Amino acid sequence: MDQEYRVKNIRNFSLYQIADSGQSFRWIRQSEESYTIIALGALIQAYMDGDDLVLKGVTQDSFEEKWAHYFDLDRDYDHVKASLRNRDSFLDKAIEYGSGIRILNQDLWEMMITFIISANNNIPRIKNSVQALSETYGDYLGKVNDKPYYSFPKAEALAKASITDLRKCGLGYRDRYIKRTSQMVLSNEVDLELIMTESISKAKGELMKCMGIGNKVADCILLFACGHVDAFPVDTWLKKVLKTYFDFESSKQVEVNAFIKEKFGRYSGIAQQYLFYYIRNINN
DNA sequence: GTCCAGGCTCTTT
DNA sequence: AAAGAGCATGGA
Numbered sequence: 001m002d003q004e005y006r007v008k009n010i011r012n013f014s015l016y017q018i019a020d021s022g023q024s025f026r027w028i029r030q031s032e033e034s035y036t037i038i039a040l041g042a043l044i045q046a047y048m049d050g051d052d053l054v055l056k057g058v059t060q061d062s063f064e065e066k067w068a069h070y071f072d073l074d075r076d077y078d079h080v081k082a083s084l085r086n087r088d089s090f091l092d093k094a095i096e097y098g099s100g101i102r103i104l105n106q107d108l109w110e111m112m113i114t115f116i117i118s119a120n121n122n123i124p125r126i127k128n129s130v131q132a133l134s135e136t137y138g139d140y141l142g143k144v145n146d147k148p149y150y151s152f153p154k155a156e157a158l159a160k161a162s163i164t165d166l167r168k169c170g171l172g173y174r175d176r177y178i179k180r181t182s183q184m185v186l187s188n189e190v191d192l193e194l195i196m197t198e199s200i201s202k203a204k205g206e207l208m209k210c211m212g213i214g215n216k217v218a219d220c221i222l223l224f225a226c227g228h229v230d231a232f233p234v235d236t237w238l239k240k241v242l243k244t245y246f247d248f249e250s251s252k253q254v255e256v257n258a259f260i261k262e263k264f265g266r267y268s269g270i271a272q273q274y275l276f277y278y279i280r281n282i283n284n
Numbered sequence: 285g286t287c288c289a290g291g292c293t294c295t296t297t
Numbered sequence: 298a299a300a301g302a303g304c305a306t307g308g309a
Contacts, residue, residue, distance in 0.1 A: 022290060115290080122289040125307065172305030177292080214292050235290035251299065276290075 005063045007053040012077035014100020015046055015053075021101050021277045023224050025114055025127045026134075026152070028144075036144045038134070040066055040107060043141040043149050072102045080229075080267050084274075087263065090245040091271060094278035101273055104224060108192055109185065110152045111225040116177050116212035118220070125170065132169035137161060158182035177212025184210055195221075200228045215253070223269040232260045232268045241279050 015035055019027040026038040034047035044057035044067075058067050068074060081095055117129050130152070137153035158166070159182035166175040184190045190210055195203045200222060207218040222231035234242070234256065242248045248259055264271040 116292090118289090119291040120289065120304080121291085121306085122308080125289080128307095167305085170306070173303095174292090174305080212292065216291060220290070233290065236288085237290065253298080280290095 003057060003059045005055045005058040005060060005067070006049075007055070007073065009051045010053045010073075011051075012081075012100060013053065013071075013102060015048060017098050017100040017277065018102055018104065021098065021273060022123055022280075023220075023273070024104055024106060025123070025130045030145065036149070038141065038149055038151065039104075040070060041151050043144070045144070069105050072105055075102075077102065080270055083265060083267050084271050087265075088246065090241075091264075091275065094271075094274040097281070098274045098277040101270075101277060103229060103270055103273060105227055106225050107152070108196060108221070108225040109155060111221045112181065112185075112207070112210065112213065113152075113158070113178055115217045115220045115224075116181060116210075117171060117174055119174065119212065119214075119217060121172075121174075129170045133158070133166075133171075136165070136169060155182045155185040159186045174212060177210075180211040181213070196226060200226075200231060203228070204231075219269075223272075229267050229269045230261075232264070232272045235276075237276055237279050238272060241275050 015027075015033055018024070019029060019035055024037075024039070028036040028038075030036055030045075031047075034045070037044050037046055042057065042062075044055055046053065046055050048054070053071075055063065055067060081099075084095060085092055113133070114126070114130055118126050121129075134150040134152055137157040138150035141149050141151055143149070158178060161179065163175050163179060166178060171178060181190075185192065190206060195206050198206070203226060204218045204222060207213050207221055208215070213221070216233050216235055219231040219233035222228040223233065232238075239249075242259075246259075246263065250256055250259070260268050
C-alpha cells in the first residue's frame with residue numbers, strides 16, 4: 001500500500017458522514033477522519049489532510065479507472081443541493097447537517113447480498129454479518145494495524161456454501177435468501193449486466209426476481225450500486241420522517257412514488273440519504 | 285420480559 | 298394491489 005493519490009481541495013465531502021450514513025458496511029474507522037476501506041476487490045486507506053482527500057493504495061490509473069467514480073467525485077453536489085433546497089425546511093436542515101455525504105457507487109453484487117442482510121436488521125449486526133461472510137468466503141487482501149482483511153466473497157463461493165455454514169455468519173433466516181440469490185446470479189437466471197445498463201424500472205424488476213430483494217432493498221441497490229439517484233428507499237426511519245415532517249402516510253405504492261417524485265424531484269435518492277442520516281442522528 | 289432494527293416471503297382478502 | 302402472520306438475532 002505504498003502508492004497514494006491526493007484529491008486537492010475537495011468539497012461537499014466528509015469521510016465520517018459517508019461512513020456513518022448506512023450505505024457502506026466495510027469502512028473501518030482507524031482514527032479521526034481516517035478509514036480503512038474494503039471495496040471493489042481492494043483494500044485502501046482514506047484520510048483527510050486539510051481539505052485534501054488522500055487515498056493510500058490508489059494509483060493515478062486506478063483512481064481514474066474506478067475510485068473517482070466509487071466516491072462519486074464526478075457529481076456536482078452544489079448543483080444537487082441547489083436542486084433540493086427550498087423545498088422543505090426539514091430537508092434544508094438535513095442537507096446542512098449531512099453536507100459532506102456522498103452516494104458511493106459500490107459493487108452491484110456486494111450491494112445485493114449486503115442489503116438482503118439489511119432487511120429487518122440493524123446496522124451493527126449487518127456489519128458483523130458482512131465481515132463474517134468475507135472472512136469465511138472471501139480472499140485475503142492484506143493487513144492494517146496487524147488486522148487481516150478479506151474481500152467480499154464471489155457468487156460461486158456463497159452458492160456452494162451450506163445453509164448451516166452460512167447461518168454461522170449471523171445471517172438468521174436470511175441464509176437461504178443469500179444462497180438462492182447467489183445461485184441465481186451464478187446461473188445467470190438474474191442478469192447483472194442488464195441491471196447495470198437498463199432503465200431504473202427494468203433494473204428494479206430484474207433485481208426483485210431475487211429471493212430476499214423486495215421493493216425497499218431493490219431501491220437501496222439501485223441507489224448505492226447503479227447510479228440511480230432517483231431511487232428512494234423507504235425504511236422504518238423514512239416512514240417516520242414522511243409521517244412526522246411531511247405529513248404523508250400511505251401504504252399505496254403508487255401514491256408513495258408520486259409523492260416522492262413531486263416532493264424531491266430527480267435527486268430524490270440523495271435527498272433520502274440526507275434525511276436518513278439526519279433523523280437517525282437527532283433521535284440518538 | 286418486550287420492543288425494535290435500512291423488510292421479505294407467503295397467504296389471504 | 299394491499300393487509301396480516303411469521304421470521305433469526307442481538308441490543309436497548
